[in-house]
Amino acid sequence: MFTFIFSIILLIIGYFTYGKYVEKVFGVKETRKTPAFAYKDNVDYLPMGKKRNSLIQLLNIAGVGPIFGPIMGALYGPAAFIWIVFGCIFAGAVHDYLTGMISIRNRGAHLPELAGKFLGKVMKHVVNAFAILLLLLVGTVFVSAPADLLSSITPDWVSFSLIISAIFIYYILATLLPIDKIIGRLYPLFGALLLISAAGVGLALIFTGAPIPELSFSNMHPDSAPIFPLLFLTISCGALSGFHATQTPIISRTTQNEKQGRSIFYGMMIAEGIIAMIWAAAAMSLFNGYNGLNDVLAAGGPGAVVREVSTVMLGAVGGTLAVLGVIILPITSGDTAFRSARMIIADYIRFPQKKLLSRLWIALPLFVISFGLTRIDFTLLWRYFSWANQSTAVIALFVGAMYLFIARKNYWIALIPGTFMLMATTTYIINAPIGLGLSMSVSYIASAFITICTVLIFFAAARHQRANMIELDDQLDSVA
Template sequence: MYTFLAGIVLLVVGYFTYGKFVEKVFGVKEERATPAYVNADGVDYIPMGTAKNSLIQLLNIAGTGPVFGPIMGALYGPVAFIWIVVGCIFAGAVHDYLTGMISIRNKGAHLPQLASKFLGKVMKHVVNAFAVLLLLLVGTVFVSTPASLLHVLMDGKIALGIIIAAIFVYYILATLLPVDKIIGRLYPYFGAILLISAVGVGVGLLVTGAPIPEISLSNFHPDNAPIFPLLFFTITCGALSGFHATQTPIISRTTQKEKQGRKIFYGMMIAEGIIAMIWAAAAMSMFDGYNGLNEILAAGGPGAIVSEVSTTLLGAIGGTLAVLGVVVLPITSGDTAFRSARMIIADYLNIAQMKLSSRLWIAIPLFVVSVALTQIDFNILWRYFSWANQATAVIALFVGAMYLYIAKKNYYISLIPGSFMLVMVITYILNAQIGFGMSMTVSWIGGFVLSAVLLVLFFIAGNKHRANNLALDEDISGWNKVA
């Protein structure tokens, strides 16, 4: 239990120390107007308060990642705690903060535009296709996942197809309507359910004295499970996730002041890390160790763990509320996944989104494709998604590193975690059966060599940008202070 509590404390301390350091490195400008005012359109660019933006950001980035990922990651043992804490503070929160803040400085630009500007024009097309595919997969799976949980929660009294249809209707409205009409109004309530359920499970673990394992040399991880690189693709949203880079621009377009960025972007990633710690601890402590956890996962998946943990710790009523909190996670990421996809395509094609008709002709094909994808077995596709998700995180971290390198600031805060994950991403795809199927030794060598080559190219491109005086931030002449 001490390892678990220490991890929670370190996450909180990390926000107030390393988070402030990252903010100082970036250099916020209190007087600079934000896109919420400069580009106000009444649809996507709308100023909203810090509390509301923070809850929306938390729900946008969460999905089932900080619940299902840590539950699966618990199979690796207490080492999962280390990755959640270290990854969240030094990689995930930095990733989210820099993505959000650089987007604010560039009129709320999404990752494809930022990649084009800082990593080369070819990257715009690559990342655009990558991001839209990623968001379609996320949106589609986040229809199926909550629908299945709700179907079980209601004992099958409502047909699964009806639940799926209802979720799609909600997604369509959330994608098309102005951000403050549905998302801005409902998310505070959804956020309350999420936080209450997570705190309830955490308190339940402490009150019941659950035997949360401590980190030691003997139980560092069970059965010599291969930590590198698999752990970093199992626990994503609780530590580092490229999906977040597709979500932060939604809030970069509604943030009132740059000073609010640390609370909204860095802070909400820390909150997600705390949620991940709670669910990892629950999975490790309540099922008689590795074998018991593995059996339940094999029989019912992470959803079975969620249901068992919730009802055991919180009773029938509290357990139901906790499960509802988990149901909220994918729904509140699915709707913004489709919204982000619409915004990315609109930016790519340079189509203004003030008219409903302009939003409709982009959104309708997305939902048609998504409905078709719900009929496909996602097992294989989701394995690719896991890799694509972390590959996207690497791209976002390198965008942040390039921005800071050009500005002659401490770019290591982004380059070091980006380089580490670059090695993991390349090694994984070289070794995995869904990739090239090479031996682990060859994969590691390939991972380090290819990463070294890409790092050299990074510095060559950075020096060219410096020589050409690349403008880091979009011009906002005439907007010297917040409206």
């Protein structure tokens, strides 16, 4: 129990200390006009208050990641707590903050545009395709995952197909309508339910004296699986997630003032880390250790753990509300996944989105493809999700590092976690059966070599970018 409570305290302290430092490094300008005002179109660009933006951001980035990922990561024991705390403070929250704030400084641009500007034009095309594929996959899975949970608490006459159809209808509306019409109005209510359900489970763990294990470095390898790199890909949204880089620009276009960025971007990642801590602790404490948790996961997956934890800790009524809070997570990330995909494609082909018909032309093919994916077994494709997700996070962190390097600021706050995760994702794809399938020792050596080469290339490119910026400034001065 001590490890659990201390970890939550560390997350809160991290927001007020390291979060403040990251904000200082970036250098906010309260008088600078944000895209919400500069490019206001009353569809994607429009100003909304800090509280509303914060709750929307939390629901955008959450999905089932901060619940399902930590439940799976709980198989590693309290080592999962270490990654959630330090990953969230020094990697995930930094990733989300820099992505959101750099987007604000660049017309509310999405990750492909930012990658093209700071990492080169080739990366723009690569990241664009990568992001669209990731968002389509996320959007599709976030149809089936909440539908499965909903079917467990609805009457028998409500068919699975009917639930799927209802979710798709909601996604279409949320993707096409102005952000303040559905997302801006419903998310604050959904956010309250999410926070209440997570707080209910967390308080129940504390006051019932649940046997949450303390930090120990024994028995942390489920089925002899190595902690590095698997733990760092298993727990993504609760610590670091590239999916967030596709979501933060949605709110960068509605943020009123740069000073609000730490609360909206850094703070909501910390909140997600606390949610992840609660569900990881619950999974560790209620199933008699590794073997019991593994049996439940084998029988019904993370969803079965959610239902069992909610009912045991909060009773029938409270448990149902908690499950509803969990259901909201994927739904409120699925809709913004499709919305992000629409916005990224529109930016890529420079297609204005003020008219409804213009939005429909882009969104309709996305939904047709997604609906087709729900009809086939794409388990193999989903196995690549964790790798693709964390690889996207690496790209976003390197974008942040490049931005800070050019600005002559402390780029290490982004480069260090970016380098670490580059090593993790490279090791995984070289070793995994869905990758090259090489031995772990060979994977470590190969990934170390690739990581070192990538960092050296980064520094060469960063110096070149900085030199170009200085040359441009000199030319402007001479013209003036």
